Amino acid sequence: MSEKPSTVFERQIERIHQLLEREPARVTWNERIPDPDNPEQLRQVDITIDRDGTIVHAECRLHQAPQDVQWIEELIGRRVSLGADVMIAVSSSGFTTGAVRKAAAHNIHLRTLSELTDDEITLWANTAKAWLVFYEFTDCRLRIEMCCEPPVEEPWISKEDGSAVEWRGMFEPLMTEFDGKPELDNGRAIFEVDIGAPILVNGQKPIKLTLAATVRRLKQPVPLDAMLRYAATDSSVDAIARVQKHADEIIEIIQSSDEVAFVTDSTNLVVPPDAFFHTIEMDFMRPIILRWVKVVSPQFAMQSNVEVRAHIRYRRPDLDLTSSGTDDNEK
Structure with a gap:
């Protein structure tokens, strides 16, 4: 059975970070971790990056419309709830202006993966x-x-x-x-x-x-x-x-x-x-x-x-x- 498009998208972002991260960082797709407030409940994370003790969560959205403030607010709360040090939001369709501003104010790192x-x-x-x-x-x-x-x-x-x-x-x-x-x-x-x-x-x-x-x-x-570009919305660099x-x-x-x-x-x-x-x-x-x-x-x-x-x-x-x-x- 072929993978769902959302899964294919997540695995693509996983592979990109496997190239980008440096040793001894560890990149894991679809990890399930105990909720800090309810340890018996497991919480799913699209991509977890362990940078020698610094924990990065990357959440991915494969949608047609740009992602808005509501998703960014969810990720702000999710970062606090799950105890992540860094939160990355990856969208296949970009972000609204309001989402970019909200992310900048709360240190949510925005990434896009788009086809050229x-x-x-x-x-x-x-x-x-x-x-x-x-x-x-x-x-x-x-x-x-x-x-x-x-x-x-x-x-x-x-x-x-x-x-x-x-x-x-x-x-x-x-x-x-x-x-x-x-x-x-x-x-x-x-x-x-x-x-x-x-x-x-x-x-x-x-x-x-x-x-x-x-x-x-x-x-x-x-x-x-096809050729895809993985880029940060707040960077002058053409592509990561x-x-x-x-x-x-x-x-x-x-x-x-x-x-x-x-x-x-x-x-x-x-x-x-x-x-x-x-x-x-x-x-x-x-x-x-x-x-x-x-x-x-x-x-x-x-x-x-x-x-x-x-x-x-x-x-x-x-x-x-x-x-x-x-x-x-x-x-």
């Missing part, structure tokens, strides 16, 4: 660019040599623990090696290489594994879906942080000054036919400091539709028989 227009994005320098990198493998043939006589039953291939083979593990080292071959961006190459893989044939370990295939690198530019969302939120880049955080969610990732997803390349157009990386739903990035045809050769000093079969685990 296409014209504003064009004027904003140093927009990061991103590419999804895949490797396409076709005509994949795995030659397996066995030092035993052929079994009576149909050959079956498994991992050493008896589970189904995940072919991706055989291709991972090759993809890393192919990163150093720029010619694969513009054409295909045929390769044949001996590999080591933890597989068994009918419970027996092969004496040799040789993988042959045609490979091509696919680099897909990732379109920029900015957020880039790419390709149905597969990539999210959070930037503050020269520091960057990166979130990738492969739930909506579409892997091309006969390919494995390999990595994400990014160009920030300037030197940056990468603070942290978060990976969501990595299992979707591991999916593939690469077909591997296995050919098994059985050898003995007095016997040289060949049997072939196809493993469709990755079809």
Whole structure:
């Protein structure tokens, strides 16, 4: 089940503060704390920031209309009631003039998270660019040599623990090696290489594994879906942080000054036919400091539709028989 829009908004503000805060600060979403006056009653806080003992509460509103004085007054009372040292009000739609004045008088910090227009994005320098990198493998043939006589039953291939083979593990080292071959961006190459893989044939370990295939690198530019600005209403600074969302939120880049955080969610990732997803390349157009990386739903990035045809050769000093079969685990 997808998250509610208000939850998505809160989690976005949480991630921004995870970049903005400094160690040993701790950022927590949706924390429930005992009410100081009624300890048996738990009170929900959208985002709690513990700055080494200084407690900050951030409350978020995802509304269409600017937030008014009434919400600010509620937050003034909430700060006192829950014993917070600092209160931040975050609105997706801004604040009324009265709300800004009331907040300034009572030390409530106002923040907005708003989407930039296409014209504003064009004027904003140093927009990061991103590419999804895949490797396409076709005509994949795995030659397996066995030092035993052929079994009576149909050959079956498994991992050493008896589970189904995940072919991706055989291709991972090759993809890393192919990163150093720029010619694969513009054409295909045929390769044949001996590999080591933890597989068994009918419970027996092969004496040799040789993988042959045609490979091509696919680099897909990732379109920029939206850019958001996280800003203070009472600051002359253009933005505290900015957020880039790419390709149905597969990539999210959070930037503050020269520091960057990166979130990738492969739930909506579409892997091309006969390919494995390999990595994400990014160009920030300037030197940056990468603070942290978060990976969501990595299992979707591991999916593939690469077909591997296995050919098994059985050898003995007095016997040289060949049997072939196809493993469709990755079809």
